[in-house]
Structure formats: structure tokens, C-alpha cells
Amino acid sequence: MFPKPIEKQPRAAQITYKAMLPVALLLWLGPLLAVALFSIKPEADFTNANYWGMPSRFEGAFNYGQVFFNSDMPRYLMNSFLITIPTVLGCVALSSMTGFALGIYKFKSNIWIFFMFVAGNFVPFQILMVPVRDLTLELGLYNTKTGLVLFHIAFQTGFCTLFMRNFIRALPFELIEAARVEGISEWRIFWYVVLPLMKPAIAALSVLIFTFIWNDYFWAVVLTQGAESQPVTAGITSFNAQFRAAYQLMSAGSIVAALPPVAMFFLMQKHFIAGLTLGAVK
Amino acid sequence: MSAVDVPEQESWFHRNQQRIAPWLFLAPGLLFFMVYVIIPVFQSFNLSLYEWDGLGAAEYVGFRNYEDLYWEWADRDAFYISLKNNLIWLLLYLAAIPAGLFIALFLNQTVWGIRLYKSLFFFPFVISQVVVGLVFTWFYDPTFGLLNEFLGFFGLGRLNVLGDERFVTYGIIFAGLWPQTAYCMILYLTGLNAVDPEQIEAGRLDGAKGARMLWHIILPQLRPATFIAFVVTIIGALRSFDLISIMTQGGPFGSSRVLAYYMFEVALSEYGFRMGYGAAIAVILFLIMLCFIAYFLWSMYREERGH
Numbered sequence: 133m134f135p136k137p138i139e140k141q142p143r144a145a146q147i148t149y150k151a152m153l154p155v156a157l158l159l160w161l162g163p164l165l166a167v168a169l170f171s172i173k174p175e176a177d178f179t180n181a182n183y184w185g186m187p188s189r190f191e192g193a194f195n196y197g198q199v200f201f202n203s204d205m206p207r208y209l210m211n212s213f214l215i216t217i218p219t220v221l222g223c224v225a226l227s228s229m230t231g232f233a234l235g236i237y238k239f240k241s242n243i244w245i246f247f248m249f250v251a252g253n254f255v256p257f258q259i260l261m262v263p264v265r266d267l268t269l270e271l272g273l274y275n276t277k278t279g280l281v282l283f284h285i286a287f288q289t290g291f292c293t294l295f296m297r298n299f300i301r302a303l304p305f306e307l308i309e310a311a312r313v314e315g316i317s318e319w320r321i322f323w324y325v326v327l328p329l330m331k332p333a334i335a336a337l338s339v340l341i342f343t344f345i346w347n348d349y350f351w352a353v354v355l356t357q358g359a360e361s362q363p364v365t366a367g368i369t370s371f372n373a374q375f376r377a378a379y380q381l382m383s384a385g386s387i388v389a390a391l392p393p394v395a396m397f398f399l400m401q402k403h404f405i406a407g408l409t410l411g412a413v414k
Numbered sequence: 415m416s417a418v419d420v421p422e423q424e425s426w427f428h429r430n431q432q433r434i435a436p437w438l439f440l441a442p443g444l445l446f447f448m449v450y451v452i453i454p455v456f457q458s459f460n461l462s463l464y465e466w467d468g469l470g471a472a473e474y475v476g477f478r479n480y481e482d483l484y485w486e487w488a489d490r491d492a493f494y495i496s497l498k499n500n501l502i503w504l505l506l507y508l509a510a511i512p513a514g515l516f517i518a519l520f521l522n523q524t525v526w527g528i529r530l531y532k533s534l535f536f537f538p539f540v541i542s543q544v545v546v547g548l549v550f551t552w553f554y555d556p557t558f559g560l561l562n563e564f565l566g567f568f569g570l571g572r573l574n575v576l577g578d579e580r581f582v583t584y585g586i587i588f589a590g591l592w593p594q595t596a597y598c599m600i601l602y603l604t605g606l607n608a609v610d611p612e613q614i615e616a617g618r619l620d621g622a623k624g625a626r627m628l629w630h631i632i633l634p635q636l637r638p639a640t641f642i643a644f645v646v647t648i649i650g651a652l653r654s655f656d657l658i659s660i661m662t663q664g665g666p667f668g669s670s671r672v673l674a675y676y677m678f679e680v681a682l683s684e685y686g687f688r689m690g691y692g693a694a695i696a697v698i699l700f701l702i703m704l705c706f707i708a709y710f711l712w713s714m715y716r717e718e719r720g721h
Contacts, residue, residue, distance in 0.1 A: 133606075134609060135519055136623075138523045234436075250714065259693075262458060263461070289447050318431055390542060397536075398533065
């Protein structure tokens with residue numbers, strides 16, 4: 133193990149290390165903790181310029197109550213879920229098929245199609261912006277959740293295909309050959325042999341795509357406008373405009389907006405990290 | 415399709431199953447990807463030769479949009495500033511890689527509670543850049559921001575980072591480095607897990623330790639992690655949009671624009687809908703990205719051949 137395990141260091145070093153950990157963490161998360169502190173302060177603290185002192189009283193319940201019952205926030209959150217979940221399902225469905233096709237079959241254009249998916253995934257959003265916006269307008273899907281979902285599915289398929297294909301490549305190919313000898317059709321091989329083995333990859337992708345899509349801001353701004361379809365990342369700017377200078381509410385709103393992917397991460401940590409390293413680092 | 419054909423078709427399908435199956439599996443994904451990603455890239459190239467407000471008829475203007483961009487460049491105008499800022503982003507964003515490695519080395523221990531520490535250090539990557547942007551806007555706030563409280567504590571003057579043309583881009587990049595470092599950290603932590611302990615022992619016997627050990631024995635084994643960190647950091651730097659949009663909207667006086675933001679501003683905001691001109695900016699950004707994409711694909715191709 134590198135660096136040298138701390139247990140093998142002198143006692144002083146061990147104590148220093150253990151003392152440094154919480155300090156480092158506090159510094160690292162400082163800006164975020166500041167927002168958390170803001171979110172439980174009463175409004176009076178800000179007018180009295182008591183920004184960093186102890187809250188004069190605990191107003192967390194009231195502030196978060198305002199966010200949930202007195203603003204468009206629940207609507208934005210709902211929209212985010214209604215955009216994120218179908219996208220995750222769509223991406224997993226499409227990419228387990230494309231990944232299967234590119235991972236199992238040998239045909240001439242295989243690697244080029246694969247590279248096309250990979251390259252497309254790296255493209256700057258701006259080069260897609262005007263045509264995708266036009267297409268969405270033409271389909272009558274501008275300012276709808278469906279319009280956003282369709283685009284997200286398509287774009288994320290690039291990354292997901294990369295991931296799925298590499299995962300399927302690493303599966304034992306003999307399994308598929310054995311099934312073929314048995315005369316099982318290709319579709320059934322996909323459904324009954326390969327798909328069950330892909331569960332870890334599907335889990336990893338789902339958490340990852342959930343986070344990516346939840347946190348998307350650019351496309352939300354380009355393809356949607358009002359509270360009826362905007363996800364929370366875009367909604368928070370209108371929310372902040374509504375509560376301008378009410379720092380305690382803006383803070384509470386930000387925390388609420390950030391929470392779902394954080395919860396997802398903590399629940400599915402192992403899968404999340406496997407996904408982030410693109411399976412390349414084991 | 416009449417009922418009579420069915421058995422014959424089925425048997426033809428059966429015989430050619432392995433040739434057709436991949437295309438059937440690819441069809442839906444490929445269709446989506448073509449319509450929403452590949453074709454729009456070419457459409458944007460085409461559009462960059464037109465002048466179009468998004469509503470009326472588009473007027474073909476040849477390379478005039480690019481000429482205008484050239485003049486903006488020559489006059490040190492918005493395009494020049496965006497390009498320059500993009501370069502600064504690219505260079506400084508790379509600091510996330512060594513910083514991530516540093517934190518990973520710091521956390522690669524097995525003391526009590528270390529797993530929770532690792533997760534909490536990773537936190538900034540999971541939250542949306544919009545929230546990161548808000549958090550840092552307040553961090554830099556000239557009246558109450560933590561940064562200024564800090565500077566005040568050391569008897570230093572107040573600094574309006576986001577309101578000052580000299581600092582604004584660096585301030586936003588610093589905010590961006592926060593989640594990006596967390597990402598690189600997790601890549602390296604996973605990589606460090608897989609480092610071969612025997613080689614470390616061998617190195618120790620040869621008297622290597624500290625920085626020499628890191629450089630000669632650990633880093634070569636971390637190459638896959640470094641490669642991915644490099645890829646995601648470059649892409650992240652060139653995609654920088656959210657933070658700028660949230661923190662400064664390109665200001666003050668357009669001094670924190672990058673190409674990605676400038677393009678959006680030109681094509682879709684109060685400056686009017688200059689779609690063709692925006693497309694030309696997007697094409698330039700795309701061409702910059704293409705250099706890196708080509709390099710990534712080339713590396714992947716060699717890797718594939720190696721197998």
C-alpha cells in the first residue's frame with residue numbers, strides 16, 4: 133500500500149494524521165457547510181449582518197417549510213424526477229442493446245460505430261444546440277419534459293454504449309458460444325444469458341446517469357422555459373429571483389435541489405464509483 | 415407482408431441471424447444518436463455559413479461569420495476574450511489532476527471511519543454545478559463572503575473576486591476545480607487500490623520511498639487512472655458553462671466569457687438570435703475539442719489493437 137500505512141508510523145504521526153482528517157474535511161466542505169448554516173438561520177440574522185455567528189434561533193423548519201409549501205420548488209423537483217427517471221430507463225434499454233451488438237458480434241464497421249458513439253459523447257453541447265432546439269420545436273416538444281428526455285436519452289447513449297460494450301467484452305464469450313451451439317436465438321441469448329450478467333453494469337449506469345441528468349443545466353435552459361417543465365437546476369434560478377436577498381431561503385432551496393443525487397450516491401456508492409472510473413480502473 | 419411469406423422469411427432470417435442481429439440491436443440506439451447528435455453536428459457546420467435569426471428565412475453568407483469572428487479576434491473583442499479564457503480554463507483546470515492525486519494519497523489509509531471521509535471528500539462532484547456556482551458566489555461575496563472574512567482575519571483588504579475583470583475567470587475556475595478535484599481523487603483512490611503491493615515492497619528494498627517511489631513505481635501503475643482523469647478534465651474545461659452562467663453571466667463586461675457561454679449568448683439571449691454566428695462559434699469550439707477527441711480515440715484504438 134502506498135503511502136506507507138499510518139499504523140506503521142510513529143505514534144506522533146498517527147495522532148497528527150487523525151487530527152488532520154476532520155480539519156481537512158471541514159476546510160474542503162467549508163463553502164457547503166456555510167450554505168447549510170445559512171439555511172437554518174432566521175431572516176433577522178441577515179438584516180442584522182449576523183452572517184457567520186450562531187443562528188439567533190433555529191429557523192430550519194420554517195425555511196425548508198417555505199421551500200416546500202410556499203414556492204414552485206416541489207414542482208421543479210417533480211419535473212426533475214419525471215425527466216431523470218425515464219431518461220435512465222431509456223438509456224439503459226438502448227445501450228444494453230448497442231453494447232451487446234458491439235461487444236459480441238464481429239463485423240467490419242463495428243469499431244467505427246463504436247468510435248462514433250464515443251466521439252459523439254465528447255462533442256461540445258453548443259454544436260448541437262441550434263439544430264436540437266429546432267428539431268424539438270418542429271416536433272412540438274419545446275418546453276416539454278418529453279423533449280428534454282428524448283434528447284438526454286440520445287446523447288447519453290454514447291457514454292452508456294462505451295460503458296456497456298466494454299463490460300460485455302469482459303464477459304466469458306464461451307457462454308454465448310455454448311448457447312449458440314444449443315441453437316438458442318440471438319434475442320434469447322441477449323435476454324436470458326447476457327442481460328442477467330449485466331446487472332452490475334446496469335446499476336452503475338443508472339446511478340451515474342441519474343446524477344448527470346439531474347444536474348444538467350444547459351439543456352434545461354435551452355429546451356424548457358416555465359415551471360411546468362423546467363427541472364430543479366433551472367428552476368432554482370427563478371426561485372432565487374423570487375426570493376432575492378432572502379439568503380436563508382435560497383440556501384434551503386439549493387440544499388433541497390442538491391439532495392437527491394447525494395442520496396443516490398450514498399445509497400449506491402459502490403456502483404457509482406465503478407461507473408465513474410468507466411470500468412477502466414478496477 | 416402476406417401470411418404465406420412468413421415461414422420462408424423466418425428461415426432466411428434464421429440462416430442469416432448472426433449477420434442481421436447486430437444491426438437490429440443497434441438500430442434504436444443508432445437512430446436516436448444519429449438524429450440528436452451526429453446529424454446536428456453537420457447541420458451546425460452548414461448553419462455557420464448562414465445568417466439566421468431563428469424565425470425568418472436563412473440567408474447564405476459564405477464565410478462571413480468566420481470573417482467577423484476573425485475581426486473580433488483582431489480587435490481583441492468578445493471572441494478573443496472567450497478564446498483566451500478557454501485557454502486559461504484548459505491549463506488551470508488540469509490542476510485538478512495533481513490535486514486529486516494529492517488528496518487520494520492523503521486519504522489512502524485504513525484508519526477508523528476513513529470510508530466515510532472518502533465519501534464526504536467526493537461530495538462536491540455529486541452536487542449540481544448550479545449549486546456549486548451559488549455556493550461559491552456567496553463564498554466570494556464582497557460584503558459577507560467567507561473569503562473576505564478570511565482575508566479580513568489576516569488584516570488583508572476586501573476583494574470583489576467576481577466583480578473584478580482581473581480575477582473573475584480565476585475565481586470561477588477555482589470553483590470548478592472543487593468538484594473536478596473530487597472526481598480525480600476518486601479515480602486515483604480506485605487506482606491506488608489496485609497498485610501491486612509486491613512492486614512497492616521491491617521498491618522499498620531498493621531504498622525507494624516518498625516522491626521517488628511515487629514517481630517511479632506508483633505513477634506508472636496509475637496510468638489508466640491518469641488517462642481518464644485527463645480526458646474528463648479536458649472535456650470538463652471546454653464544457654464550462656453552468657458556473658459562468660450562474661456566477662457572472664459572462665461579466666463583468668464580458669470578461670469571464672468562454673466560447674461555450676459566448677455561443678449561447680449570441681444565439682439565444684437578449685443580444686438577439688444570431689443562430690448562424692453562434693453556430694460559427696460552436697464550430698470553432700468543436701474543432702478545438704476535435705483535437706482532443708482524435709487523441710483520445712487514437713489512444714483507445716492502440717489499446718484495442720494491443721488486446
